[in-house]
Amino acid sequence: xxxxxxxxxxxxxxxxxxxxxxxxxxxxxxxxxxxxxxxxxxxxxxxxxxxxxxxxxxxxxxxxxxxxxxxxxxxxxxxxxxxxxxxxxxxxxxxxxxxxxxxxxxxxxxxxxxxxxxxxxxxxxxxxxxxxxxxxxxxxxxxxxxxxxxxxxxxxxxxxxxxxxxxxxxxxxxxxxxxxxxxxxxxxxxxxxxxxxxxxxxxxxxxxxxxxxxxxxxxxxxxxxxxxxxxxxxxxxxxxxxxxxxxxxxxxxxxxxxxxxxxxxxxxxxxxxxxxxxxxxxxxxxxxxxxxxxxxxxxxxxxxxxxxxxxxxxxxxxxxxxxxxxxxxxxxxxxxxxxxxxxxxxxxxxxxxxxxxxxxxxxxxxxxxxxxxxxxxxxxxxxxxxxxxxxxxxxxxxxxxxxxxxxxxxxxxxxxxxxxxxxx
Amino acid sequence: xxxxxxxxxxxxxxxxxxxxxxxxxxxxxxxxxxxxxxxxxxxxxxxxxxxxxxxxxxxxxxxxxxxxxxxxxxxxxxxxxxxxxxxxxxxxxxxxxxxxxxxxxxxxxxxxxxxxxxxxxxxxxxxxxxxxxxxxxxxxxxxxxxxxxxxxxxxxxxxxxxxxxxxxxxxxxxxxxxxxxxxxxxxxxxxxxxxxxxxxxxxxxxxxxxxxxxxxxxxxxxxxxxxxxxxxxxxxxxxxxxxxxxxxxxxxxxxxxxxxxxxxxxxxxxxxxxxxxxxxxxxxxxxxxxxxxx
Numbered sequence: 001x002x003x004x005x006x007x008x009x010x011x012x013x014x015x016x017x018x019x020x021x022x023x024x025x026x027x028x029x030x031x032x033x034x035x036x037x038x039x040x041x042x043x044x045x046x047x048x049x050x051x052x053x054x055x056x057x058x059x060x061x062x063x064x065x066x067x068x069x070x071x072x073x074x075x076x077x078x079x080x081x082x083x084x085x086x087x088x089x090x091x092x093x094x095x096x097x098x099x100x101x102x103x104x105x106x107x108x109x110x111x112x113x114x115x116x117x118x119x120x121x122x123x124x125x126x127x128x129x130x131x132x133x134x135x136x137x138x139x140x141x142x143x144x145x146x147x148x149x150x151x152x153x154x155x156x157x158x159x160x161x162x163x164x165x166x167x168x169x170x171x172x173x174x175x176x177x178x179x180x181x182x183x184x185x186x187x188x189x190x191x192x193x194x195x196x197x198x199x200x201x202x203x204x205x206x207x208x209x210x211x212x213x214x215x216x217x218x219x220x221x222x223x224x225x226x227x228x229x230x231x232x233x234x235x236x237x238x239x240x241x242x243x244x245x246x247x248x249x250x251x252x253x254x255x256x257x258x259x260x261x262x263x264x265x266x267x268x269x270x271x272x273x274x275x276x277x278x279x280x281x282x283x284x285x286x287x288x289x290x291x292x293x294x295x296x297x298x299x300x301x302x303x304x305x306x307x308x309x310x311x312x313x314x315x316x317x318x319x320x321x322x323x324x325x326x327x328x329x330x331x332x333x334x335x336x337x338x339x340x341x342x343x344x345x346x347x348x349x350x351x352x353x354x355x356x357x358x359x360x361x362x363x364x365x366x367x368x369x370x371x372x373x374x375x376x377x378x379x380x381x382x383x384x385x386x387x388x389x390x391x392x393x394x395x396x397x398x399x400x401x402x403x404x405x406x407x408x409x410x411x412x413x414x415x416x417x418x419x420x421x422x423x424x
Numbered sequence: 425x426x427x428x429x430x431x432x433x434x435x436x437x438x439x440x441x442x443x444x445x446x447x448x449x450x451x452x453x454x455x456x457x458x459x460x461x462x463x464x465x466x467x468x469x470x471x472x473x474x475x476x477x478x479x480x481x482x483x484x485x486x487x488x489x490x491x492x493x494x495x496x497x498x499x500x501x502x503x504x505x506x507x508x509x510x511x512x513x514x515x516x517x518x519x520x521x522x523x524x525x526x527x528x529x530x531x532x533x534x535x536x537x538x539x540x541x542x543x544x545x546x547x548x549x550x551x552x553x554x555x556x557x558x559x560x561x562x563x564x565x566x567x568x569x570x571x572x573x574x575x576x577x578x579x580x581x582x583x584x585x586x587x588x589x590x591x592x593x594x595x596x597x598x599x600x601x602x603x604x605x606x607x608x609x610x611x612x613x614x615x616x617x618x619x620x621x622x623x624x625x626x627x628x629x630x631x632x633x634x635x636x637x638x639x640x641x642x643x644x645x646x647x648x649x650x651x652x653x654x655x656x657x658x659x660x661x662x663x664x665x666x667x668x669x670x671x672x673x674x675x676x677x678x679x680x681x682x683x684x685x686x687x688x689x690x691x692x693x694x695x696x697x698x699x700x701x702x703x704x705x706x707x708x709x710x711x712x713x714x715x716x717x718x
Binding site for chain 2: 151154157158160161162163227237238239240241242243244245246
């Protein structure tokens with residue numbers, strides 16, 4: 001089981017995003033000013049949540065050594081809930097907490113493994129106290145962590161107790177990023193579209209910040225055998241909810257190691273491109289095949305600079321072979337979706353071939369791949385990779401709605417899926 | 425037996441029926457000189473929830489005329505859904521009601537007693553139209569009517585003004601998939617708690633600073649006892665589904681007072697219209713689920 005954060009794998013994703021950002025920011029220097037910079041200083045915490053915090057701190061002092069293993073609080077749970085919903089397809093989830101954040105892992109049919117990486121900086125407060133004594137810790141080679149299982153659906157229902165953690169509340173609360181996404185959806189010219197919409201998002205956020213109703217949460221886990229305790233409050237004079245969710249000893253998960261050195265296909269694209277494709281699929285399709293063709297000139301596209309759009313299109317059409325094709329087989333026929341050789345669609349495309357001009361082809365069960373739709377819906381960018389054994393890794397970048405945590409890394413969700421046997 | 429009236433507020437009537445429609449197929453409506461009582465008392469209801477409501481004639485009807493051998497009372501049994509669709513048509517078609525647009529009367533058509541709704545309205549293009557709905561009814565015999573009895577309850581342990589029902593409903597909707605049994609408890613200090621406890625989750629949602637209504641009745645010894653510890657909670661276990669059915673009355677409610685009779689039942693008074701000048705009140709009885717621990 002993977003118990004440490006997979007920073008290495010994300011770095012490419014993050015770099016790609018940064019490159020994207022810098023381009024946008026240049027055209028945006030004016031609108032950026034609309035984003036309030038004082039957010040961190042403003043009192044975000046809810047009054048009654050604070051009082052709960054205080055009373056809990058008092059009880060901590062009584063028995064100073066019994067510090068909870070995990071303690072976290074956040075003033076708006078909608079982002080956290082979005083991340084949890086992205087992997088909510090099986091009821092049992094394993095939470096693995098470390099100092100830098102925690103992961104939520106869900107598995108299906110010994111084939112699909114989905115993990116949400118939730119970094120500590122999305123919380124207003126995050127504290128992890130190791131159960132292991134420091135001396136033992138040093139002997140242990142891996143990253144210090146604690147794992148437990150919880151009923152994920154129950155956790156989400158509890159967080160959404162006031163009906164405030166829905167997708168709707170995210171869309172109203174998320175401001176800039178959301179607008180940006182809508183701009184992308186329209187397929188408008190990227191820089192112009194994002195520039196205009198980001199500006200509006202910035203204003204909305206500035207004015208909305210004070211009146212926005214958000215639900216705050218405080219989470220505590222005392223250690224193995226203890227329940228996960230949540231305190232949820234909507235606003236100062238509203239109701240409060242306290243809940244204890246039972247935890248279980250973790251079961252070992254599938255060990256799906258993606259081998260970056262044996263990577264055969266790597267694509268980075270806007271999540272909406274993949275989401276639209278997957279949501280178009282007929283439910284009767286049970287097999288989904290990903291077909292990759294190496295770029296026509298043999299050299300990976302990423303190596304060349306950024307050729308003009310027209311040149312790329314003509315290059316793509318001249319060979320007639322799409323760089324990426326998604327083929328779905330069903331009872332009533334088959335569907336093919338082609339992604340053109342265009343930097344606006346496929347930001348990065350790398351396809352390693354051992355034998356030249358043969359295409360790469362792996363099949364997966366549709367029901368497994370479409371599990372990712374919920375994560376895709378709230379994601380901006382997707383990195384899709386397949387290694388030589390056909391193991392697929394999809395990483396979805398989940399932009400944080402709050403301006404405050406923009407400095408830190410955005411959380412992401414990863415799906416890994418084994419191919420169908422016949423494809424091998 | 426004669427009955428004829430104009431419905432001055434079809435919207436209110438519609439909402440009242442909407443609030444109780446989900447409870448059972450058939451409901452009883454008892455018209456008298458001054459009041460209309462809507463009763464759902466079927467024991468076969470999920471969780472045994474009952475509704476006994478009293479609506480003042482003036483708050484829904486005008487030109488109200490009633491005559492019968494049974495003390496000028498007419499009691500009818502009818503299908504709640506059919507009544508609701510007639511009222512829906514009345515409240516949407518005759519939105520500009522000036523008093524005489526919707527007429528309700530008792531009639532007999534082909535040997536079948538019906539409540540006849542005659543609606544005069546205007547189409548979207550401004551032309552006038554007439555819509556008529558007949559709702560089949562069964563007129564109840566006076567002996568059967570006499571056997572209708574409200575459930576008996578002990579003096580409640582606590583009265584409390586509920587938060588907006590819409591908010592409660594959101595919370596209870598989340599709880600429903602998690603637990604069939606809901607614990608409702610309230611204290612004299614104005615705290616209201618909804619709790620569930622299952623194998624996988626324990627959850628408590630608390631509203632503080634709820635208003636405790638002043639009771640007009642004489643204080644008894646028991647009240648004094650309670651005053652000693654205002655923080656004490658009086659719990660009752662009810663069926664989550666029944667409670668959610670009661671919460672359907674959020675469409676009509678402005679003020680709702682809940683009473684808890686520990687280990688017996690929960691009574692909810694839903695006031696129609698303004699609390700001070702209520703046009704009527706729907707009373708929901710939800711029997712307690714007796715747990716082995718109680």
